[in-house]
Amino acid sequence: MLSLSNVDSFYGRSQALHDMTVAAPEGAILGILGRNGVGKTTLLRTILGLTDRSEGQITLGDKPIARLATHERARAGIAYVPQGRMIIPDFSIRENILMGGFAAGGTRRIPDIVPELFPYLIENLDRPGGVLSGGQQQQLAIARALACKPRVLLMDEPTEGIQPNIVAQIEDIIIRLNSEFGLTILLVEQNVHFVRRAAKAFAMIEHGTAVESGAIETLTDEMVNKHMAI
Amino acid sequence: AGEVEVGVLFSQTGGLSIVEKSLADATLMAIEEINAAGGVNGMTIKPLVEDGASDPKTFNEKASKLAIRDRVPTVFGCYTSASRKAVLPVFEKRNSMLFYPTYYEGFECSKNVVYTGAVPNQQLSNFIPWMMETLGKKKIFIVGSNYIYPREMAKVSKILIEQNGGEWVADEYLELGHSEWGAMVSKIKASGCDAVLSNVVGDSVISFYREFRNQGLSHDEIPICATVTSEIEIAAMGAEFAAGSYTSFPYFQAIDSPENKSFIERYRSFVGDPSAVTHHAMESSYFQVFLWKQAVEQAGEASPDAIRAAIGGQTFDAPNGKVTVDPENLHTHLTPRIAQWGEDGQGTIIDAYPEPVEPMPYVAYGETPENMFCTVAGLDSSKL
Amino acid sequence: MVAALTIDALEVDFSGFKAVDGMTTVINEGELRVVLGPNGAGKTTLMDLISGKTASTGGEVRLFGRDITNRPEHQIARAGVGRKFQIPSVFRDLTVHDNLRVAVSHEPRVFRNLRLGMAPADRARIDEVIALTGLEPVLDVIAGDLSHGQMQWLELGMLITQQARVILLDEPTAGMTQAETLKTADIILKLKGNHTLLVVEHDMAFVRKIAERVTVMHLGRLLAEGPMAKIEQDPAVRDAYLGSGGAH
Amino acid sequence: MTGNTLFKLGDWGIYALFIVTVLGLPLVMDDVFWLNRISKYLVYGMLGIAIALSWGYAGILNLGQGLFFGLGAYMVAMSLKLQSYTSTQQGSDMPVPDFMLWNAEPGAPTELCCIVQGSWLWLPFQSQWFGMAMAIVLPVLIALVLSSAIFRLRVSGVYVAIITLALVLLVRLLIIDAQPITNGFNGLTDLGWLTVAGIEFDPYMVSTYYVVAVSTCVVLLLTRWLVSTRAGLILQSTRDDPNRSRYLGYDVAAYQVFFFTVSAGIAGFAGMLYVIAAEFASPSFLDITFSISMVVWAAVGGRSSLIGAAIGAILINTIEATASETEMFQEAWKLIIGVIFVLVVLYMPRGLAGLAQDLLGRISSARGSGDKQAARSGAPAE
Amino acid sequence: MTETLFIGLSLSSILLLIALGLSITYGAMGVINMAHGELVMIGAYTGVLSGIYLNLNLLFALPLAFMVSALLGLALERLVIRRLYGRIIDTLLATWGVAIVLQQLIRLEFGLSFFGIHVDGLGPGLQSMDVPSFLTQPFEIAGVPIQTYRSFIILVTLLLTLLTWFLMYRTSMGVQVRAIMRNPQIAAACGIDVRRVSAFTFAYGSGLAGVAGVLLAGFKTVMPEMGASTVVDGFLVVVVGGVGSLLGTVLASAMLGQINGVFAILTNDILARAIVFGVVIAIILWRPRGLFSFRSR
Numbered sequence A: 001m002l003s004l005s006n007v008d009s010f011y012g013r014s015q016a017l018h019d020m021t022v023a024a025p026e027g028a029i030l031g032i033l034g035r036n037g038v039g040k041t042t043l044l045r046t047i048l049g050l051t052d053r054s055e056g057q058i059t060l061g062d063k064p065i066a067r068l069a070t071h072e073r074a075r076a077g078i079a080y081v082p083q084g085r086m087i088i089p090d091f092s093i094r095e096n097i098l099m100g101g102f103a104a105g106g107t108r109r110i111p112d113i114v115p116e117l118f119p120y121l122i123e124n125l126d127r128p129g130g131v132l133s134g135g136q137q138q139q140l141a142i143a144r145a146l147a148c149k150p151r152v153l154l155m156d157e158p159t160e161g162i163q164p165n166i167v168a169q170i171e172d173i174i175i176r177l178n179s180e181f182g183l184t185i186l187l188v189e190q191n192v193h194f195v196r197r198a199a200k201a202f203a204m205i206e207h208g209t210a211v212e213s214g215a216i217e218t219l220t221d222e223m224v225n226k227h228m229a230i
Numbered sequence B: 001a002g003e004v005e006v007g008v009l010f011s012q013t014g015g016l017s018i019v020e021k022s023l024a025d026a027t028l029m030a031i032e033e034i035n036a037a038g039g040v041n042g043m044t045i046k047p048l049v050e051d052g053a054s055d056p057k058t059f060n061e062k063a064s065k066l067a068i069r070d071r072v073p074t075v076f077g078c079y080t081s082a083s084r085k086a087v088l089p090v091f092e093k094r095n096s097m098l099f100y101p102t103y104y105e106g107f108e109c110s111k112n113v114v115y116t117g118a119v120p121n122q123q124l125s126n127f128i129p130w131m132m133e134t135l136g137k138k139k140i141f142i143v144g145s146n147y148i149y150p151r152e153m154a155k156v157s158k159i160l161i162e163q164n165g166g167e168w169v170a171d172e173y174l175e176l177g178h179s180e181w182g183a184m185v186s187k188i189k190a191s192g193c194d195a196v197l198s199n200v201v202g203d204s205v206i207s208f209y210r211e212f213r214n215q216g217l218s219h220d221e222i223p224i225c226a227t228v229t230s231e232i233e234i235a236a237m238g239a240e241f242a243a244g245s246y247t248s249f250p251y252f253q254a255i256d257s258p259e260n261k262s263f264i265e266r267y268r269s270f271v272g273d274p275s276a277v278t279h280h281a282m283e284s285s286y287f288q289v290f291l292w293k294q295a296v297e298q299a300g301e302a303s304p305d306a307i308r309a310a311i312g313g314q315t316f317d318a319p320n321g322k323v324t325v326d327p328e329n330l331h332t333h334l335t336p337r338i339a340q341w342g343e344d345g346q347g348t349i350i351d352a353y354p355e356p357v358e359p360m361p362y363v364a365y366g367e368t369p370e371n372m373f374c375t376v377a378g379l380d381s382s383k384l
Numbered sequence C: 001m002v003a004a005l006t007i008d009a010l011e012v013d014f015s016g017f018k019a020v021d022g023m024t025t026v027i028n029e030g031e032l033r034v035v036l037g038p039n040g041a042g043k044t045t046l047m048d049l050i051s052g053k054t055a056s057t058g059g060e061v062r063l064f065g066r067d068i069t070n071r072p073e074h075q076i077a078r079a080g081v082g083r084k085f086q087i088p089s090v091f092r093d094l095t096v097h098d099n100l101r102v103a104v105s106h107e108p109r110v111f112r113n114l115r116l117g118m119a120p121a122d123r124a125r126i127d128e129v130i131a132l133t134g135l136e137p138v139l140d141v142i143a144g145d146l147s148h149g150q151m152q153w154l155e156l157g158m159l160i161t162q163q164a165r166v167i168l169l170d171e172p173t174a175g176m177t178q179a180e181t182l183k184t185a186d187i188i189l190k191l192k193g194n195h196t197l198l199v200v201e202h203d204m205a206f207v208r209k210i211a212e213r214v215t216v217m218h219l220g221r222l223l224a225e226g227p228m229a230k231i232e233q234d235p236a237v238r239d240a241y242l243g244s245g246g247a248h
Numbered sequence D: 001m002t003g004n005t006l007f008k009l010g011d012w013g014i015y016a017l018f019i020v021t022v023l024g025l026p027l028v029m030d031d032v033f034w035l036n037r038i039s040k041y042l043v044y045g046m047l048g049i050a051i052a053l054s055w056g057y058a059g060i061l062n063l064g065q066g067l068f069f070g071l072g073a074y075m076v077a078m079s080l081k082l083q084s085y086t087s088t089q090q091g092s093d094m095p096v097p098d099f100m101l102w103n104a105e106p107g108a109p110t111e112l113c114c115i116v117q118g119s120w121l122w123l124p125f126q127s128q129w130f131g132m133a134m135a136i137v138l139p140v141l142i143a144l145v146l147s148s149a150i151f152r153l154r155v156s157g158v159y160v161a162i163i164t165l166a167l168v169l170l171v172r173l174l175i176i177d178a179q180p181i182t183n184g185f186n187g188l189t190d191l192g193w194l195t196v197a198g199i200e201f202d203p204y205m206v207s208t209y210y211v212v213a214v215s216t217c218v219v220l221l222l223t224r225w226l227v228s229t230r231a232g233l234i235l236q237s238t239r240d241d242p243n244r245s246r247y248l249g250y251d252v253a254a255y256q257v258f259f260f261t262v263s264a265g266i267a268g269f270a271g272m273l274y275v276i277a278a279e280f281a282s283p284s285f286l287d288i289t290f291s292i293s294m295v296v297w298a299a300v301g302g303r304s305s306l307i308g309a310a311i312g313a314i315l316i317n318t319i320e321a322t323a324s325e326t327e328m329f330q331e332a333w334k335l336i337i338g339v340i341f342v343l344v345v346l347y348m349p350r351g352l353a354g355l356a357q358d359l360l361g362r363i364s365s366a367r368g369s370g371d372k373q374a375a376r377s378g379a380p381a382e
Numbered sequence E: 001m002t003e004t005l006f007i008g009l010s011l012s013s014i015l016l017l018i019a020l021g022l023s024i025t026y027g028a029m030g031v032i033n034m035a036h037g038e039l040v041m042i043g044a045y046t047g048v049l050s051g052i053y054l055n056l057n058l059l060f061a062l063p064l065a066f067m068v069s070a071l072l073g074l075a076l077e078r079l080v081i082r083r084l085y086g087r088i089i090d091t092l093l094a095t096w097g098v099a100i101v102l103q104q105l106i107r108l109e110f111g112l113s114f115f116g117i118h119v120d121g122l123g124p125g126l127q128s129m130d131v132p133s134f135l136t137q138p139f140e141i142a143g144v145p146i147q148t149y150r151s152f153i154i155l156v157t158l159l160l161t162l163l164t165w166f167l168m169y170r171t172s173m174g175v176q177v178r179a180i181m182r183n184p185q186i187a188a189a190c191g192i193d194v195r196r197v198s199a200f201t202f203a204y205g206s207g208l209a210g211v212a213g214v215l216l217a218g219f220k221t222v223m224p225e226m227g228a229s230t231v232v233d234g235f236l237v238v239v240v241g242g243v244g245s246l247l248g249t250v251l252a253s254a255m256l257g258q259i260n261g262v263f264a265i266l267t268n269d270i271l272a273r274a275i276v277f278g279v280v281i282a283i284i285l286w287r288p289r290g291l292f293s294f295r296s297r
């Protein structure tokens, strides 16, 4: 569905991805693992064209997208839940969610699954996004991504800073988004247990390169120890 | 044989270049004419043109370049008082000569400057009495830009107004370059004055006259009598806004003499613009080069001291008539004139002094023809 | 036992909305207190109130008996409160090393700092912190270039360098791998005793590793307080926060 | 040699080269006009340093630096005005500036105390030293009061720029309006020369050049020292993240006030030297265009490099002067300058200093030690 | 009294006219466009030239000037501003350079004067714009004479403000513009075409400057420097009102204009201007983010 081959990516003059090759199978969750600072976030940003410069092939379905501008990639069906959430502080919750709609042809409707998944947001549609707590903002970021009506969802540590019972919910949501709505999800996650439970495939990143990848069953404890320990 | 270098220092860029370029052009035209006629003492005049960039700092720097590095004995230049003040120390301390063409506020007497524009008494001494008597306006609203020239003009005017049995109802100022006249014009309306004496300079003039009309005032009832509004501003504002108002200057484009007609024609072809206007400071820029030339020829050399010694008493038939450099104070005898502006943007000269008037730069401080403070050597302060 | 930090009926009103509403708790010197609570319970706001970022509208904060309520931030910091933010906050244009140098702040006045170099004792302290946090390889890197996780370490390192008596940590392991989280836990446990710590965290594995006494907040109020084991069984806490599983 | 030390050496090398060039110039150049012109540009260089200090290191953009420059200039010009020949020739015991006479009401006493309203303010300026001291003290005092208000109230960024902009406009307006005591729009001209121990400093003498040149070098080295101190480092930290600095216990406002004030003091000092070299003071020193020009000089040279900003100021002014004196460019030189500004901002965001650094950085990393510091934008250059 | 208020109102409307475009380019896009005044100037010259060459009167010059300035703004965005988003001070410096260039280009009649070509109505001289006579005859309301032209300016300003408000807060374009201003990366990731929307916005703000230019040309001198002084006033208004707040801009210009008008009548214009600057400083000190602004945590 979404695949990168031999991608290099740069921040200014420093290179953050080296010869990255990964592929997310259609309708599956690809778990992206790796230590701090190895380039997981950079990988997702590169897919959307948000790094300063990148080279190599990126394809969505069978369409090459590496030459497209960010908004065109978004309109092609890639949505992003960024690390750090990036909520627009002085937009209301409603406006923050609706922003996503520009990728889906500019609809001004909040998608139906949002009320079901995040009742808090729907009850507080007119509060400014900036005053929400960290966890609330995370929910908002996911809601915004869903408003894009995506085919592929890029999620960067979506459970970071979320209260345990909601973590469980978000995990459920991720699994549901995948299984019920057929979304392909690239999931950056530190929680290996969850990745094992939800993902169909994995990629282990080290120094900006995918050093291991494959079906989730092939993810061994040695790999985890080798690449995720300190 | 040979060359004599002179400096030409006006703003070629920046806000003031609008007026100053015409002064530079007039100067260069005079130089070209003199050269064409054989030069000075057989020497060709070579002008060194510098750009003051509408900024006193730049004027100062360029003046020192001309006077110190290029060692030119004479510079023709400066339009505003601020720029003249900024270059003055250079000319005085390096003993070089400046020929300054603009009407100005007076209160200056430098042995290094020849002043060929009008000083207050040459613009006001017939203007105010004429306003009182001929126009019959007795209650005068004085308005000006906020700097020394309008303030000094106001001071001299007040003396003259009172001498002539009138009264001034207000004396107001607006920032230089300011173009928001709403409040001021409504003050004029409310003041009960029957004429306005305007010492407003620069582009503010245009917005002033326009606002004046827009608020429903007319020059028939309350005429604007101006000391600085020249052909340039009239052309820019649209003649209908000024029609009926008055200005006092020694020179107008409308002066009906063969010399002037020929001057206008030559100037227009020199700048390649068949509709170019001529005006007072520009005409002074032109004739002062000839005065300088006569002085150099008389002295036989171009050194500052020689020029200073020879320039006093030089007379020239300028487009505005006969001009003479006062041997006492190096200012110039000029003929005050009053013009009324018409719908066509040209003035009609409706009053003129029968002869050139003696310049008295310190008139507001009690200078009289019998007791002159300014001498060739500089200010004689013992007389103050 | 000496009370290091006393929070007494603290409240803040954001135009009608009470994010912290009559919160009271006492943290003893050398204690490591974990604060739990659902998203939006007011944990970060509580830290904002303690550290002076937000002005409270009622109640009191005392540091070793001294009233520090609503003092300017730098005075609270000088009194001995150090803080780590939920979104890592470091000097992004300075190198990691310079970040740590700035963190040596026992002499904060301008004129006292008009000198080159640092005292040997301070330098030694920085070296210790570098060893503790393992920032050695990135010392000359501009902090803005660090990854999210590395920044967290740096910020932690700065707090230790600062030698704050009371340290407030807002989600110090966010974005870390399990192994890294464990290492962080080790660092925090080492700090216990010398420093008084107040830690907010959602990662229950981590919390179990470090926690003794736990405070649970809900809707700006104290929901429960006690030892970790007891809290985990508290039905109110399970209901509001942990959920059925509580762990993963 | 490691890359890092090479880098440092290169840095100090530039300082040494600058100082040697500036101080040695009169040995190779005997054109007094150019010496005087360069001394004016050195003064501009000093303004560049002041801007780099507050903008590059403290992150405070002052769009009204001309206020401090202008006040410094006026203070000295007032005392030099009283020393001028004409001022002593006005027929009173004490010197009186000529323009006060013209502005006085007829019949007013001709004493400095009371010739025009407020003229007593001039009394202490009969001492040249008072004027020179005030050239620094007044800017410093105003900066102190202003910046305390600004930074205690946590005004930051563009808002500081706007306040300083409004203030310089305000003061300019007041100076022009107070014509009887300031000579308004025309400024103070016809000044005496600075006289120390009987020696007169003619602006076109080498000794005056040295007064300016040595002052510039001293200011450069002093500010360089200042930013290298711990206080300088802490200042940079407040620029990056003032809140973080606060939670470390630093009173951010105090640091900002201190360096803002130092920067103002330097600008005042520069104003004083400018008057000594150019022999006049004018409200045009408080024009916005001039204040913005200073910022542009610093940007061209490198906003976060003290010496870069100084060189930028000198360079731009030299280019302006030569272009405007080249006949071909006389009409178009401003166009050229404008295009240069745009290109520099677009393609050399860190100015000349950034360029030099990249060069040094490349050489030093070629030596084997990757020096990230040099290649990174935004970080101070030195 | 009514007259004083009217003067204040007309001062306000002119401030707002200038500030409206700035409140878009600065408030919504974070670009301090020092060349805004020059776009005003270009608008004014468009008015003058269209009068000379096309015989258009002021009313028809308005849309033309909007187009010309908008196109110029578009070019400016493409060539310069686009590379500077997020670097607010750099936008100030670069556009300062652009302002110098534009002024000088007009003065040199696009540089044609080098080749001896003269364009009537351009160049270094002073110009002015003819105002149709029905806009210059004062009329009376309840015995108080009212200036037609000033009223016309107030009316146009009002219409433009409403239009701008509608565009920014009631259309999806407006949401996109504001989203880009806050976080261009996330806006792009949400499918917003950042480049196109930015270019459009900048062009719109520039076009407003052009309209302001024509209206100002009706009572001000048209010359290359005419815009330079207006831009500072415009910025003061936008900042005092609160960056990004259209309502703030409107109220700030109303307030500063009235203060200016009242004090100009009570004392004099110079003092009034000084007071305005003083008020600006005081307001920023009192509310460092302007009168209307959103504070996030």
Ligand SMILES: Nc1ncnc2c1ncn2[C@@H]1O[C@H](COP(=O)(O)OP(=O)(O)OP(=O)(O)O)[C@@H](O)[C@H]1O
Pocket (backbone or CB within 6 Å): A011, A012, A014, A016, A034, A035, A036, A037, A038, A039, A040, A041, A042, A043, A083, C144, C145, C146, C147, C148, C149, C150, C175, C176
């Ligand atoms: N904006 C940036 N400019 C320069 N370098 C950057 C930038 N962002 C990240 N980097 C560098 O790129 C590398 C990869 O960073 P990235 O944020 O992708 O890591 P990560 O795997 O997401 O880490 P974490 O788990 O901590 O979020 C890091 O070494 C970091 O220093």
Ligand SMILES: Nc1ncnc2c1ncn2[C@@H]1O[C@H](COP(=O)(O)OP(=O)(O)OP(=O)(O)O)[C@@H](O)[C@H]1O
Pocket (backbone or CB within 6 Å): A131, A132, A133, A134, A135, A136, A161, A163, C014, C017, C019, C037, C038, C039, C040, C041, C042, C043, C044, C045, C046, C086, E296, E297
């Ligand atoms: N400045 C403010 N204005 C209005 N409401 C605010 C403000 N700051 C915080 N709040 C509200 O206060 C509540 C508590 O927020 P806080 O950030 O303290 O939660 P938290 O416990 O830290 O949550 P999390 O675990 O998600 O980080 C939230 O509902 C938030 O929306």
Ligand SMILES: [Mg+2]
Pocket (backbone or CB within 6 Å): A040, A041, A042, A083, A156, C148
């Ligand atoms: Mg990451």
Ligand SMILES: [Mg+2]
Pocket (backbone or CB within 6 Å): A133, A134, C043, C044, C045, C086, C170
């Ligand atoms: Mg929180």
